[in-house]
Every structure is written in structure tokens, then in C-alpha cells.
Amino acid sequence: MTHVISDTLFxxxxxxxxxxxxxxxxxxxxxxxxxxxxxxGALFRKIVEIPGFGAASYIxxxxxxxVVMTCLFSAGWSGMDLIEDIDRGVVDRFLVSPASRSxxxxxxxxxxxxxxxxxxxxxxxxxxIVGAEYPGGIPGIAALTIAAVLLGxxxxxxxxxxxxLSRNVETxxxxxxxxxxxxxFMSSVFMARALMPGWMQSIATYNPxxxxxxxxxxxxxxxxxxxxxxxxxxxxxLFTLVCGWLATAAFRVYQKSI
Amino acid sequence: MDNAxxxxxxxxxxxxxxxxxxxxxxxxETGSVFGLLxxxxxxxxxxxxxLTTLSRPDxxxxxxxxxxxxxxxxxxxxxxxxxxxxxxxxxxATGRENLLLQGRVYGMRGAAxxxxxxxxxxxxxxxxxxxxxxxxxxxxxxxxxxxxxxLMHRPQVLFLDEPTTGLDPEARVDxxxxxxxLAGDEGLTILMTTHYLEEADGLARRxxxxxxxxxxxxxxxxxLKGELRGDAIHVELEEHQMxxxxxxxxxxxxxxxxxxxxxxxxxxxxxxxxxxxxxVLASLEAEGVKVASVTVSxxxxxxxxxxxxxxxxxxxxQEVKKP
Numbered sequence: 001m002t003h004v005i006s007d008t009l010f011x012x013x014x015x016x017x018x019x020x021x022x023x024x025x026x027x028x029x030x031x032x033x034x035x036x037x038x039x040x041g042a043l044f045r046k047i048v049e050i051p052g053f054g055a056a057s058y059i060x061x062x063x064x065x066x067v068v069m070t071c072l073f074s075a076g077w078s079g080m081d082l083i084e085d086i087d088r089g090v091v092d093r094f095l096v097s098p099a100s101r102s103x104x105x106x107x108x109x110x111x112x113x114x115x116x117x118x119x120x121x122x123x124x125x126x127x128x129i130v131g132a133e134y135p136g137g138i139p140g141i142a143a144l145t146i147a148a149v150l151l152g153x154x155x156x157x158x159x160x161x162x163x164x165l166s167r168n169v170e171t172x173x174x175x176x177x178x179x180x181x182x183x184x185f186m187s188s189v190f191m192a193r194a195l196m197p198g199w200m201q202s203i204a205t206y207n208p209x210x211x212x213x214x215x216x217x218x219x220x221x222x223x224x225x226x227x228x229x230x231x232x233x234x235x236x237x238l239f240t241l242v243c244g245w246l247a248t249a250a251f252r253v254y255q256k257s258i
Numbered sequence: 259m260d261n262a263x264x265x266x267x268x269x270x271x272x273x274x275x276x277x278x279x280x281x282x283x284x285x286x287e288t289g290s291v292f293g294l295l296x297x298x299x300x301x302x303x304x305x306x307x308x309l310t311t312l313s314r315p316d317x318x319x320x321x322x323x324x325x326x327x328x329x330x331x332x333x334x335x336x337x338x339x340x341x342x343x344x345x346x347x348x349x350x351a352t353g354r355e356n357l358l359l360q361g362r363v364y365g366m367r368g369a370a371x372x373x374x375x376x377x378x379x380x381x382x383x384x385x386x387x388x389x390x391x392x393x394x395x396x397x398x399x400x401x402x403x404x405x406x407x408x409l410m411h412r413p414q415v416l417f418l419d420e421p422t423t424g425l426d427p428e429a430r431v432d433x434x435x436x437x438x439x440l441a442g443d444e445g446l447t448i449l450m451t452t453h454y455l456e457e458a459d460g461l462a463r464r465x466x467x468x469x470x471x472x473x474x475x476x477x478x479x480x481x482l483k484g485e486l487r488g489d490a491i492h493v494e495l496e497e498h499q500m501x502x503x504x505x506x507x508x509x510x511x512x513x514x515x516x517x518x519x520x521x522x523x524x525x526x527x528x529x530x531x532x533x534x535x536x537x538v539l540a541s542l543e544a545e546g547v548k549v550a551s552v553t554v555s556x557x558x559x560x561x562x563x564x565x566x567x568x569x570x571x572x573x574x575x576q577e578v579k580k581p
Contacts, residue, residue, distance in 0.1 A: 010362050018350040021391070089344030093407075096310045096340045098332060099363035257273070258313045 007100040011107025015081070016114065029115070033070040033123045037063065041130065044190060053192045060134075063127035064144050064216040065189035070123060071116040071152035072184065072209060076176040078112050078156035079163025086167055092258065105160050105247050112156045113149045120145040135222035143229055144216030150236040151212040155180075157243035161250035183209045188217070208239050261321075262288040262415050262447035263309060268318035270304050278304035279315065280471035286449055286464075291441045293462030294451040295559070301471040302451035303343060306419045309449070310340045323414045336364070339413035341404045343420045349393045353384050353403050356392060357410055364411035378406040382436070398429030405436065416440065418450040422457060437461055455559040467559075467566055474566040479559065486557040488515075489531030491538060495522045496548035507545040511537045522550075531555075 019025060041059050048058045055061040082105075085091045094104055124134070124141055134140055163172050186196075186203050187210035193201055204210040215232035218224050263286035270279040279301045286292040294302045307313035309322055311331035320327045323337035347356055357375040366374065379388045382402040387395060392403065401421065408416060421437065422430045438461060441448060452458050458465045459479045466476040475482055491514075495504075504519050508526060514534055516527040528534035531554035542549055 007363055010359055014348065014351065014355075014359055017355070018348070021350050087344075088349070089342050089346035090348060092312060092342055092344070093340070093346030093360075094363065096312050096335060096338070096342075097360070097363050098335045098365070258307060 003098075004100040004102055004106075007103035008106045008110060011099075011103045012110040012114070015107055015111035019111070019115070029074065029119065030122065033066055033119055034126055036069065037066045037123060037126055038130070040066070040190060047191070050195060052194050054194060055192065057132070059127060059130055059132045060220075061192070061217070062190070063123065063132045063134075064220055065213055066127075067120045067123050067144055068148045068151060068209060068212045068216060069184055069189050070119050071148040071212075072155055072180060074115060074119065075112055075152035075154075075156035076159050076180050077173075078108055079159035079161070079172050080169055082108065082160050082163045083167055083169055083172065086164065086254070091254075095255070095258075101251070102248070105157065105251060108160060109153050109156050109244075112152055116149040116152045117145055120148055134220045136220040136224050140220040140224065143219035143233075147212040147215040147219075147229075147233060147236060150233065150240055151208055154208065154236065154240040154243040157240070157247040161243070161247040164247075164250045164254045167254075183207055186210075188213050208236060211235050211239075260288060261285045263292070263320075263322050263449055265305070265309065265320040266318055268305065268308055268315045268320060270301075270308065270313065270315050277471055279308070279318075281318070282468065282471065282473055284466060284473070284476075286447060288447050289445050290463040291437070291448045291450065291461055293458035293465035294449065294468060295453070295455065295458045295465050295563075296451075296468035297453060300468040302453075302468055303419055304471075305468070306340075306342075306417050306449070306451060310338055310417055311335055336411075337413060338415045338417060339408035339411065340417045341408040341419065341421060342417075343423065345400055345404050347392045347400060347403060347407065350391055352389050352391055353395070353406075354379065354388045356403060356407055360407045360410045366411060374410060374412075378409060382406045396429070398425055398432060401425060401429065401433060402436065405433075405440075409440075414445065415447045415449070418448060420451055420453065422452070422454065434461060455563065459559050467563060469566070475562065480556070482562045483557045483559065486561050488527040488529050488557075489534075490555045490557065491526045491528055491531055491534060492553045492555070493524045493538065493542070494550040494552075495524065496550045498522055499547055503545055504542070504547060507541045507547065508538065511541050514538070 041062055044062070045058050047053060048055050048061065082091070091104060095101070136143075159172065159176060162175050166172055186200050187207050188204065189209065193204055193210075196204065211232040215229045215236070218228045263284060265282060265284045268279045268282040269277070271277045282301065282305055284305070294305060296302050304313065308315050309320055309327060311327050311334050314328065322334045325333040325337065327334050348359070351359070354375055357378060358371060361371045361374060379385055382405070384399065384403060384406070387399060392400060395403065405418070405421070418437065422433050425433060434457065437448065437450065440446060441461070450461065462479065464476070464478050465482070466473045467482070468474070498521055499519070504524060505517060508514055508517050508524070511534060514526050514528050516525070518525045526538070535552055535554060539549060539552065
């Protein structure tokens with residue numbers, strides 16, 4: 001077990017270092033959420049005036065949504081790096097070594113989680129600068145970050161599973177885009193749930209993106225209902241475990257194909 | 259333990275019904291270099307994948323460094339180093355970082371880890387490049403680093419899967435020297451696959467020729483070539499000669515056969531080239547034929563491959579490349 005943890009840390013170190021060596025990636029992943037927050041914030045500002053929206057300030061409403069969306073989309077690409085590692089023989093090199101098998105996926109997920117935390121904090125601070133208020137304070141921000149990172153970890157695991165099964169970057173990108181954008185719009189990232197069509201509201205009930213946004217937004221509210229936050233978090237944990245299991249199964253399929 | 263590697267009856271069929279291995283058995287003596295020789299797609303890499311625990315055979319068994327690859331893969335992994343055909347280096351990491359991570363997953367830590375990495379960097383002449391990302395390395399440097407990474411944890415058995423494929427001639431010779439040097443390391447057993455006949459001939463103590471998933475011949479390079487009868491003797495003459503005269507002269511030499519004469523060259527085979535050459539020269543001199551040069555050559559592995567696989571090596575290689 002200690003071996004699994006230490007190997008995961010070694011792999012995490014490798015992935016983080018490699019990210020830091022790509023200045024373009026750093027720039028884009030920092031600028032993109034800023035653009036989303038400012039762009040969508042301005043575009044939909046008047047949306048709160050629709051009767052029944054249920055929030056006074058759109059930037060208050062949107063900030064947790066952008067935190068979740070950012071973690072979601074970063075995670076969607078997670079499998080790309082794995083495909084490259086498989087193609088280059090890096091994965092096979094570690095498979096013939098005593099390196100823990102789970103560390104080969106887990107290291108990527110931990111790196112994703114670290115990046116997710118940093119991005120969340122940046123968006124929250126930026127939200128503050130453009131006038132968002134977080135009555136839930138530090139505990140609320142922490143809960144939002146955890147929810148977003150859990151969602152990112154689950155989707156990252158799925159992305160790795162798709163990567164390892166398809167072993168093709170184009171397929172992975174297509175699947176990612178095909179799934180993530182609709183999931184985002186069928187949640188309350190941009191739009192209050194009460195204003196969605198009924199069928200979409202029903203889908204949102206089972207949408208992990210909605211669980212994360214709902215948990216985060218509730219935790220940031222004044223006098224949050226923690227049962228709402230914790231139940232959504234519980235579902236996210238379960239979802240993450242299922243996705244982790246799927247990724248492991250997909251990896252086994254790959255090992256059999258060698 | 260006499261054999262560092264032993265495999266018996268390995269069969270491996272991939273999805274889609276491709277039978278990569280069709281009953282391969284091998285034995286590699288501890289401390290020796292063993293060459294697995296064959297054209298593309300013969301099953302060499304599949305054999306290496308099974309022996310290095312990457313892949314499981316449908317049937318058959320294999321032991322590496324005394325451990326069963328199917329029952330105790332973890333013990334096998336600790337004992338082996340593997341340089342696969344695909345390099346497996348992290349291009350965005352430096353050479354040193356690649357070595358350090360490799361050492362860490364084998365449980366190496368601290369000063370021992372760092373000094374081993376430095377030792378390999380020096381040994382493979384990578385000192386200047388060690389702290390540059392691997393992306394900037396030439397093909398030959400990457401291949402050297404591959405081998406260094408494979409040696410990081412001081413394995414007992416080293417697998418080299420096509421170590422020189424894709425290298426330019428200079429880098430290839432460099433790699434050959436490196437492998438020859440490794441072969442001198444105490445107790446290190448090396449199994450290398452190659453599809454260069456001359457590579458196997460020069461480096462391996464024993465070799466097996468694989469074709470279509472089967473071992474078609476096995477032995478020392480000399481044994482395999484010895485199965486072909488005799489040495490080739492090739493004589494360059496100073497002047498154009500009439501076939502008849504020269505042929506008459508040579509027919510007096512015992513144990514010489516397959517004589518052919520073309521203008522200023524003659525070819526013949528003899529059971530022992532060394533014994534036949536003085537007699538050939540004496541007999542030519544007696545006829546007044548002036549000799550410019552004589553060469554004696556053992557049959558090449560090309561000839562051996564042709565004999566066992568029933569087709570020329572290049573031909574077999576081309577076959578695979580066709581879809």
C-alpha cells in the first residue's frame with residue numbers, strides 16, 4: 001500500500017513537472033476560466049431579471065458554475081496524455097517494472113486534482129474582484145472546490161478509460177466534446193434550474209455536473225443547507241469510485257491486448 | 259541456476275487469430291548474450307513481452323532469473339531490465355529525471371539513487387546532455403539512455419528488443435560496442451532480438467532463428483553456419499585465365515568442390531578453408547597462374563536463414579510489410 005502511495009506521488013511529480021514545462025498550456029488553462037467568467041458574466045448578466053431565476057447577482061450565481069466547468073473540461077482532456085504515453089511505450093516501460101499499476105492512472109488524477117484546486121482558487125479570487133460575494137465564506141469555498149475536484153477526478157478517470165480503449169486522440173476529443181458540453185448545459189452552470197424545460201430538469205437530477213454545481217452553490221450561500229451539500233458530495237464520491245473502477249477495467253483490457 | 263531464461267512451448271494468439279508464437283522454447287545460459295533473430299513479425303517481440311511479464315502466453319511456461327513469469331511476475335520484474343522497441347522515454351523530462359524516476363519505482367532512494375544515475379550518465383557518455391530534455395536528443399543518444407534506464411536498478415537479465423533499429427550506421431556501431439561491453443559485465447545475461455543478421459553474428463554467443471512463430475534453428479553462430487557444408491574460397495587472379503587450365507589445376511586439390519571460374523575470379527568451397535588455401539595457391543603457382551588475393555569466408559547467417567526458413571531473409575521481411 002505504501003508502495004502504491006509512493007509510486008503515485010512519483011508519477012504525480014512527473015505529470016506536474018511536465019505540465020510546468022508547457023508554458024502555452026499554463027497560459028491557456030489560466031486564461032480560459034477568466035475569459036469564461038468575464039464573457040458569460042457579461043453576456044448573461046440580465047438573466048437574473050427573469051422572474052423565478054432566484055438569484056440577485058449573476059456573477060454570484062455564475063462563479064461556482066465556472067469553477068465546476070473549468071475542472072470538468074480540464075479533466076476531459078486527461079486521457080490525451082495517457083494515449084501519448086502508450087504510443088511512446090512509456091506505459092509499457094512501467095508495466096515491466098514493479099511500479100504499482102494503479103499509480104499509472106492515479107498519478108494523472110492527482111495531478112488533475114492539484115490543477116483543479118489551483119484553478120478553483122484563481123476563479124474564486126477573480127470572482128471577488130469582479131464583485132461576486134460568497135456568504136458561505138471559507139467553508140463554502142472549500143466545499144465548492146472539493147465538489148469540483150471530485151467531479152474532475154471522476155471525469156478524468158473516464159477520459160483515461162476512453163483514451164486507453166480508443167488509443168486515439170481524435171476519438172477521445174470527439175467523445176469528450178460530445179459529452180461534456182451538453183452535460184454542462186443540462187445543469188445549472190449558466191441557468192437556474194427552475195427555468196429549464198421540465199425534461200431537462202429531470203435529466204439534471206442525474207447529472208453529476210449538476211451535483212457539483214448544486215453542492216458548491218449551496219455551500220457558498222448564506223446559511224447553507226449542509227444536507228444538500230453533503231448528499232451531492234456523497235453521490236460524487238460514488239460516481240468517482242465507479243469511474244475509477246471503469247478506468248481500471250479499461251486498463252486491464254489494454255494489458256490483455258499487449 | 260544455469261539458465262537465466264527458460265521458456266517451453268510458448269503459444270500466443272492475438273485477437274483476430276494472429277498466431278504470433280506457435281510453440282517457442284528457449285534456454286539462455288546465465289551470463290551470456292543470446293540473439294533472437296528473425297524477420298519482422300516472426301514473433302520476437304511477442305516472446306520478449308511474455309518473458310518480461312508484459313503479456314501472458316495462451317499456453318507454455320517460462321522462467322526468468324529462476325522465477326515463473328506467470329506465477330511470480332513481481333519477482334521477475336525486480337530481476338529484469340527491459341529496453342523495448344518503442345523507447346518509452348519521457349520526452350519532456352531530462353535524461354537524469356528519466357533515470358531517477360526509473361530508480362524510484364524500483365525502490366531506490368537518496369544518495370544511492372543519485373550516484374547510480376550519475377554513474378550511468380558517465381558510462382553512456384551523456385554527461386553533457388543529462389540535464390536537457392530528452393526531446394533534444396538524437397536517435398542514438400535516446401537509445402543509449404534507453405539502455406541506461408534499463409540498467410538503472412542493476413538487473414540480472416537485460417532484454418534488448420531491436421536495440422539498433424532506426425539508428426544510423428555510426429550510432430549502430432556505437433550501440434554494438436556498448437552491448438559488447440555490457441556482455442562483459444559480471445553475471446549479466448542479455449537477450450537481444452534483432453533483425454540484422456550481422457548483429458546477431460557479432461554479439462551473441464548463441465542464437466535462435468525464429469520464423470512464423472517457431473524456432474527454426476538454434477545454436478552458436480558457428481554451429482549454425484557449420485551446418486552448411488564448407489567454407490567459401492574466393493581467389494582474384496592477376497590476369498585473365500582460360501577456364502580449362504585453372505580448373506585442371508584446382509581439380510588436383512583434394513576436398514575442393516563447387517569450383518567455378520569467371521574471367522579473373524574463381525570460387526570454390528572446401529570443408530576446411532584454412533587447409534585448402536595453401537594447396538590451391540601451390541597448385542595455381544605450378545600452372546603459372548598469378549594470384550592477386552585470396553579470401554576465405556564462413557557461410558553467412560543469410561545462408562543459414564535461407565536453409566532453415568526456406569526463403570531468403572529479405573524476402574521474409576518484405577512479406578510482412580505487405581498488408
